[in-house]
Amino acid sequence: MADELLRSPLHERHEALGAKFAEFGGWSMPLEYAGERGGVVKEHTAVRTAVGLFDVSHLGKATVSGPGAAAYVNATLSNDLAKIGPGRAQYTLCCDDATGGVVDDLIAYYQDDDHVLLVPNAANTAEVVRRLTEGAPEGISVIDQHRDYAVLALQGTSSDEVLQAVGLPAGHGYMSFVESGFDGAEGVGVVVCRTGYTGERGYELIIENDAAPALWDALMAAGQSFGIAACGLGARDTLRTEMGYPLHGQDISLDVTPNEARLGWAVGWSKEAFWGRDVLLEEREQGPRRRLIALKATGRGIPRPHMGVSLTPDVLIGEITSGTFSPTLKQGVALALVSAGIDPEAELGVDVRGRREAFQQVKLPFVDTSVREQ
Incomplete structure (x- = not known):
């Protein structure tokens, strides 16, 4: 790994678990782990069925x-x-x-x-x-504390029990947070927020860098009886794609607006001011020229970013922004940015390595986790 890449305060823990590393936003982060519970599919499944622990310390603060x-x-x-x-x-x-x-x-x-x-x-x-x-x-004052704090994401149906086992608060409402002490690091506080990027019940924990290894160790130890797996960012990507959660740099960017990405629900349209308000209101009134849609393979095709999407073999309408094999559904799923106004019932084609594979348009999420308590 290149020397200039930043490292998480948990880097040694990942090395000990046999992590395969990759570059994420200038950081060297675990993609997946070795061992009996390692690998993207096993890590993904652990989150959907039990509990997984992610290091997402590359996220900004x-x-x-x-x-x-x-x-x-x-x-x-x-x-x-x-x-x-x-x-x-x-x-x-x-x-x-x-x-x-x-x-x-x-x-x-x-x-x-x-x-x-x-x-x-x-x-x-x-x-x-x-x-x-x-x-x-x-x-x-606006202070960049990117390198001062670690972020851990505990995700899965048993996340409450694991948190309680280490003496941290659990069970609070979705998108709410509690600031708490942590017995494993005297005088150090932890922000415990009930949110995540997987669609499962879970929490994100923000803690000072020096205390992060002790928190990681405590969670991994407490989670053993619940089938916990250390999870890399490979599984995080398949999990978020199954939910249709956008990834910046792929599904959203400076070239994609909230209206195009169907993120209007995250815009306070009645506010008097926010960056981009005037242009976004105008676009909303006129209708965006592109839309982010969800696609599911009807065959065995596995979509990947930048693959072309066509209405007919000769009519290209856009491209895949995020695409993967869904470990839960056992088929290819994707988000695609395409021309607005496409019939939602129309079957579309995706150019998978020179072969046009059939995909159907579907509503998100691909995997419905609402049957499990959120």
Whole structure:
């Protein structure tokens, strides 16, 4: 792995588990693990049926603080913080003011009116911080803490029991968080938020770097009786794709707007101000020229990003943005950005290595986890 890549404070733990590493947003992170419970499919299945533990410390961390910090964040990012309150988290978008394109999607932790914690994507943290810093009024500070904190994601049906076994809070409402002490690191606090990127019940935990190894060890030890598996970012990708969750840099980007990506639910349309508001309102009224759709293979084709999508063999309408083999469904699934106005009942073709494979348009999610308590 190249020397310039950043390393998680848990890197040695991953090496000990035989992790295969890959580059993610400038970080060397585990893609999958060796061993009896290792490999993308086994790790994926552990989350769907039991519990898995991910290191997602490559995710950004930034704090916005000062008098009226929450109001400032609300006037810049897309979603409406006024709809939630302290102790709640919210999915939101940082959009470009001129084009409406998505600079990044992130989670905002509303601590109080004067403190908001933001968790952007690894590759976009510096840009989000730069934009917020440039626009900040006097008295508001924006601090990049990307390398100060680790983030662990405990996901799966047994996640509550594992957290309780290590003395951390569990069972709070979806998209809410609790700040707690951790017995394994005296004087160190942990932010425990009931959210995740898998569609399963789960939690994301933010903790200071130095205390992260002790928390990882405690969770792995407590989870053994529940079938816990250390999970890499390969499984995280198959899990989020089964849910239809977008990935920045593939499904959303500066070239893709929230309207095109069907993320209008994450926009506070009635707010007086947020970056990109005017252009996005106009696009919403006129209708976007492209739409993100969900596709499921009717045969054995496995879609991958950038494969062409066609209405007929001679009419190309877009391309795959995210595509994979679904370990749960045992078939290919994909998100694709295509021309707007395509008949939702039309069978589409995907160019899989020079062969046109048939795909049907479906509604998200591909895998329905609503039968399990969220």
